[in-house]
Amino acid sequence: MPQTNVSVIIPTLNAGTMIDDLLTSLEHQRRVPDEIIVVDSSSDDDTRDLVRRHPEVRLIVIDRKDFNHGGTRDMALRESSGDFVLFLTQDALPESDQYIDAVLAPFKQERVALVYGRQIPRADARPAETLVREFTYGPSSFTITPQDVRRLGINAFRASDVCAAYRRTAYLEVGGFENPVLTNEDMFIAARLLHAGWHVVYEAQAAVIHSHNFTWRQQYKRNYLQGVEMEKHRDILGSAPITGEGFAMVGHTMKGLLAQGRIIDMGSFFIDCVFRYVGNRKGKIDAKRAARRA
Incomplete structure (x- = not known):
């Protein structure tokens, strides 16, 4: 893959306990991103102060009521400059300094439009949550092509913006994320990309630490x-x-x-x-x- 620019976008809301670690991890990747953008939904903790400790990071502040999963990410992508745009949630921490290398690797195939990574449960994850993550995000990578949609049905569209990367040209070709959308913007754009002839890759080597203990x-x-x-x-x-x-x-x-x-x-x-x-x-x-x- 020729030399390209890479942008990372992170939406935040009251991320004070985790954003510094995430930004530090990104700044110490073997392939350092060319641009990091944090879009903060008017946090009322110290999130913005912590982001400003990283002078190379661009901070965009929006009103909390204006956030939605599709529209906010779409705005940030269009503000970015990368040929490949990586999304992370504030609570997803790259497992190693090779995360960006790994999530970019499948784009060597020119029809790959979207790559999403593996989610490894946190140490404090409940036993059931650990098993669910292991089932959903296994150790083997795979590629979904348009020909797989009939066989896999809705499972062909599984993707997660917890840790995902997009080819800018493909993203813009299909019109970007739904806006507004309450959730599952990643699934809907995966469907649009596959219907348009692009490929989606699950890359197990691109791993982040992420899980939830929901009530x-x-x-x-x-x-x-x-x-x-x-x-x-x-x-x-x-x-x-x-x-x-x-x-x-x-x-x-x-x-x-x-x-x-x-x-x-x-x-x-x-x-x-x-x-x-x-x-x-x-x-x-x-x-x-x-x-x-x-």
Whole structure:
């Protein structure tokens, strides 16, 4: 791949406990980014002060009410200059100093438009969360092509802006992220790219440390928003159901917890899955009702 410019974009909100470590990690990558942009949603902690300790980092401050997952990222990308634009969330820490090298490597193939990386659970991740991450982000890399969409259905569009990189020309060709969008902007643009003939790569060597210990209420809200947006974007995603993949993940996690003798965790994870399912279903139902009233 010829010499190119690389931009990194990080949306933040009250990231004071983690942003300094993330920026330091990026500044010590073997392939140092040419540009780092932090888009802060008017944090009320010391996030902006910590960012300003890194003089090479560009800070853009927006009103909190103006943030949305697609529109804010799209604005930042269009403000950037990189031929390849990398997105990270504030709580995703590159596992090594070779993260940027690894996430860029698949772009040597000229039809690759999007590369997303592996998420390795934090040391404090609950046992179920660790198993879910291991199921979703395994150790083997793979490429999704347009020909794979019919076979894989909605699973072909799995991608995550927790740690992802985009070829600028491909991104602009398909119009960029949905705006506004509450969540899953990464899935929707992956679908658009594949429909346009581009390829999407999961690169397991591009790893970050990232996981969540969500409460049941947080899982419900998260999956409610996913249900809303996925219903609104059926024209992009097609009619393939997501339940098959969900059942496979549940089976993998339950078996892992049983093998570890974690019976209480099995019960807790079952309830967690109920909140996920109910939230997703309620989101879809509400989105359908809203569409009928429109």
